[in-house]
Amino acid sequence: MEQSVPFLVAVRYPVEPLSMAETGDPEHRLSTDFQRIRELGFNGVLAAHVADDRREAVVQAARTQALMLILTDPVLHRFCRAGPASGRAVDIDDRLRTVLPPDADGLPRMLHVGEIGDDAGAGRAAQIAARVERRLPSLPVAATVRADLPLPGARLRHITPMVRVCEPADLTGTFSSPLPLPRPGMMIIPVSGQTEDLVQSVRTWLGMYHAGLSAGATEGLILDAWAEVRGRREGLVDAADSVVVARAAAVKRIIHRAGAWSPRLRGSVVVPLDGWQCHDGNLRVTLFTRQHRRWVLLWNASASRFMRSELSLPAEAGGATATRAVEVPGDPGVVGGRVFDARRGRIAIPVELAPGDAILFELFGSSEGPTPPD
Numbered sequence: 001m002e003q004s005v006p007f008l009v010a011v012r013y014p015v016e017p018l019s020m021a022e023t024g025d026p027e028h029r030l031s032t033d034f035q036r037i038r039e040l041g042f043n044g045v046l047a048a049h050v051a052d053d054r055r056e057a058v059v060q061a062a063r064t065q066a067l068m069l070i071l072t073d074p075v076l077h078r079f080c081r082a083g084p085a086s087g088r089a090v091d092i093d094d095r096l097r098t099v100l101p102p103d104a105d106g107l108p109r110m111l112h113v114g115e116i117g118d119d120a121g122a123g124r125a126a127q128i129a130a131r132v133e134r135r136l137p138s139l140p141v142a143a144t145v146r147a148d149l150p151l152p153g154a155r156l157r158h159i160t161p162m163v164r165v166c167e168p169a170d171l172t173g174t175f176s177s178p179l180p181l182p183r184p185g186m187m188i189i190p191v192s193g194q195t196e197d198l199v200q201s202v203r204t205w206l207g208m209y210h211a212g213l214s215a216g217a218t219e220g221l222i223l224d225a226w227a228e229v230r231g232r233r234e235g236l237v238d239a240a241d242s243v244v245v246a247r248a249a250a251v252k253r254i255i256h257r258a259g260a261w262s263p264r265l266r267g268s269v270v271v272p273l274d275g276w277q278c279h280d281g282n283l284r285v286t287l288f289t290r291q292h293r294r295w296v297l298l299w300n301a302s303a304s305r306f307m308r309s310e311l312s313l314p315a316e317a318g319g320a321t322a323t324r325a326v327e328v329p330g331d332p333g334v335v336g337g338r339v340f341d342a343r344r345g346r347i348a349i350p351v352e353l354a355p356g357d358a359i360l361f362e363l364f365g366s367s368e369g370p371t372p373p374d
Contacts, residue, residue, distance in 0.1 A: 007262040008068055008220030009255050010044030011037055011236065015058055016051050018227055027057045034061040037226060040248065041255045044068035046112065046222050052098060070142065071108035073099045080114025080124050080143065092131045100136055107139065115144040122155045129158040142186065147178035161185035163217055165208040168303040174282060175207040175301045175356060178215040180270050186220035187212030192228055192235050201250040207356025209254055210299040214286040216270040221258050260330045261360055264295055273317055280309040283351060287318055294318040298351055299358030307353045315342040322363035325349060330360060
């Protein structure tokens with residue numbers, strides 16, 4: 001399946017709060033930070049809190065570093081989340097003329113219109129998306145949705161949903177997966193104030209990544225945030241304006257995992273899967289389909305317990321019968337994956353997973369062979 005743009009691995013960058021809190025040249029900070037973001041392995045930036053007089057500098061900094069830009073306009077964001085301020089209507093068309101210049105080089109790669117908190121907010125987001133489609137049909141529109149809010153797919157047919165994934169409040173608990181998205185979307189993973197322990201950082205971030213995948217967030221990954229205002233929780237950048245080793249290593253691990261699996265899962269949808277069996281109650285099993293292809297994600301939802309068990313998977317899955325499951329490697333240096341054949345209508349897969357970790361399998365029928373990435 002041909003994709004028009006690369007898979008997005010981005011970081012949220014709060015433009016205005018950082019500009020107001022720091023001394024010195026704000027454009028120099030933008031340029032320097034965007035270069036560091038690119039060097040760390042990201043290919044995009046979600047620019048939040050972008051005032052009108054800062055937009056050009058943000059676009060230029062992203063263009064210089066060849067970063068995909070998701071732009072958030074504060075006026076449309078407030079309108080989408082809460083409706084007209086003080087009873088005053090928002091002229092959406094006038095706002096879009098301000099935010100989206102006619103110069104093609106000055107356009108973002110995606111417009112983030114705000115947060116959807118209820119059905120009325122979904123209606124406002126759809127209203128903005130319809131106006132964008134008339135003005136710039138090629139510009140994708142995204143909106144953040146609540147993890148616990150079921151939304152009709154028809155309302156979001158022109159909007160890419162972004163869902164926030166939460167880390168466990170207690171590391172002895174489990175990772176919770178958001179409700180299935182109405183269409184393939186993106187995930188936002190919090191990284192502010194994370195522990196400096198490398199092993200725990202990797203487990204936590206990967207656990208949240210797998211939770212997002214299981215909800216159908218296969219279109220992109222956004223870490224939140226690059227930096228926060230001093231005195232609040234730190235982002236990837238600490239109080240000394242540096243990225244500590246543990247966070248940098250965790251970033252590279254999650255970027256590699258996303259890069260290894262996204263060519264398969266991108267554009268797929270989550271469909272129900274019944275009949276699988278496992279004695280460990282922390283195992284989560286998610287079935288993805290895209291046209292004739294099928295994948296199964298197995299992940300350990302526990303934040304603290306290692307899993308050693310066996311999954312019995314029905315060969316009948318996603319409307320077709322599989323004769324084997326072929327592992328899709330997700331770690332550096334692994335070229336080929338394990339293969340498990342079906343026996344008497346079921347596929348037995350041994351599962352050994354660290355807390356939060358996962359393995360991905362593609363299912364093939366009798367006449368199918370392993371398919372190269374898209």
